[in-house]
Amino acid sequence: MALMISREMRLISRPVGMPVEGNFALAEVDLGTLAPGAVRVRNRFISTDPYMRGRMLDGPAYASPFPLGAAIPGRAIGTVVDSTAPGFRPGDIVRSMTGWREAFDAKPQELELIDTLGISPHHFIGVAGVPGLSAYAGLTRIAKVQAGDIVFVSAASGAVGAVACQVAKLRGAKVVGSAGGSEKTAYLREIGVDEVIDYKAVPNLGAALAAAAPDGIDVYFDNVGGDHLQAALANARPFARFAICGMISGYNTTGPVPGPANFAQVVGKSIRIEGFLTANHMDLMPQFAADMAGWLKTGAVKSRDTFHDGIETAPTAFISLFTGANFGKPIVRIAELSN
Ligand SMILES: NC(=O)c1ccc[n+]([C@@H]2O[C@H](COP(=O)([O-])OP(=O)(O)OC[C@H]3O[C@@H](n4cnc5c(N)ncnc54)[C@H](OP(=O)(O)O)[C@@H]3O)[C@@H](O)[C@H]2O)c1
Known part of the structure; x- marks a missing residue:
């Protein structure tokens, strides 16, 4: 295997508030020759x-901070281009946590072989991935959604x-979805969401949810x-179940994030x-990925992603979130090797 130059996107300063392109820098690395017992991977997605x-913060969190001056770790799907390790052959599709790099060398235990189950490999970092x-x-597992439930998804x-919207529909629930802008709410209708809220266009979100549900x-x-x-909280029925997956509205705040003013309703309504x-539910992944591949093939679940071409677009892709x-x-798409 010839030497390979790989470009990677590094974190060079910690964002304060909204991340900016200047927090990141592109660098080139010469991978050299492949060591014995190692696998060379060309990332694709x-x-x-x-x-x-x-x-990206240097403070207490559930996971360690990203180091400065190094490629940003994270999930990627790649193709094995060379291997001196048993169990991996050129052409194999692998998932890794090696992040924002065009190519890299890894130990076998750092790679997960992916059976693509007849769907595009990029789905394994998206709709059929985490x-x-x-x-x-x-x-x-958390909300234990049942047929007939009224489910609100932000x-x-x-x-x-x-x-979440489509799985809730498959389970027989009625779904209210909130998103920003008319293109996104039109898409929600397309995937079967019963009631949609363009939260950027309504004067009072609580009242809009009351009208929808x-x-x-x-x-x-x-x-x-x-x-x-x-x-x-304002629109919850008694014994409602809230599954808290994330709270993105607070991720770029520089001061304390205010709590909901009506949090006390959790008591009166016996809300869980x-x-x-x-990461604590990865035991579900094999069956879930197989189910999702089937749903995608039959059209029971639809997927629409945004592709950004080239490692240099990774900061733009990230900031768009x-x-x-x-x-x-x-998804940052890396061109396949031509040779
Ligand atoms: N618990 C876990 O293990 C776990 C795992 C994966 C993801 N998550 C969490 O799940 C959530 C969704 O992640 P994702 O990867 O699917 O991202 P995503 O929903 O595809 O992208 C983020 C979206 O959040 C909305 N948003 C951003 N800032 C907002 C604000 N200030 N107010 C309202 N909406 C805002 C935007 O949608 P609009 O254009 O509609 O505003 C944006 O498109 C995040 O909170 C993430 O942290 C948690």
Whole structure:
């Protein structure tokens, strides 16, 4: 195998407030010759995710901060281009946590072989990967959604949200989805969401949710926190279940994040609120990925992602998560090798 130059995107300063392109820098690395027992991977699809914002801070969090001056770790799907390790052959598709790099050398234990199950490999960092599983685990294990439930989903057209809406529909629930802008709400209708709210266009989110769900909600799948959580509390039925997946509205704040003003309703309505990390539900992944591949093939679940071409676009893709410029998952696509 010839030497290979790989470009990688590094974090060079910690964002204060909204991340900016200047927090990142492109660098070139010569991978040299492949060591014995190692696997060389050319990335094809790189994931950018909201949780990465928390790891760009140098403070207490559930996971360690990203180091400065190094490629940003994160999920990626790649193709093995060379291997001196048993069990890996050129052409194999692998998932890794090696992040924003065009190519890299890895130990076998750092790679997960992917059976693509007849769907595009990029789905394994999206709808059939951790974002999809987050929706599935949150709805089925945390909120225990049932037929007839009225389910409210925030950031409903996003990577997690769109799967949450569609899995809730498959389970027989009625779904209210909230998203920013008419293109996103039109998409929600296209994927079968019963009632949609363009939260950027309504003067009062709580009143808009009351109009969309006059009998109240049984389940809230929270991706946003803040005003959305407050609206969900105001419209919850007694014994409602809230699955807290994320609270993106607070990820770029520089001061304390205000709590919902009506949090006391959790007592009077006997609401169960439970946060969860998908990392604690990975046992569901094999069956979930197989189910999702089937749903995608039959059209029972639809997926729409945003592709950004070239490693140099990774900061733009990442920042789009916080401006709402993304549609579904922002995926950085790396061109396949021509030789
Ligand atoms: N618990 C876990 O283990 C786990 C795993 C994966 C993801 N998550 C969480 O799940 C949530 C969704 O993640 P994702 O990857 O699917 O991202 P996403 O929903 O595809 O993208 C983020 C979306 O959030 C919305 N948003 C951003 N800032 C907002 C604000 N201030 N107010 C209201 N909406 C805002 C935007 O949608 P609009 O254009 O509609 O505003 C944006 O498109 C995030 O909170 C993430 O942290 C948690």
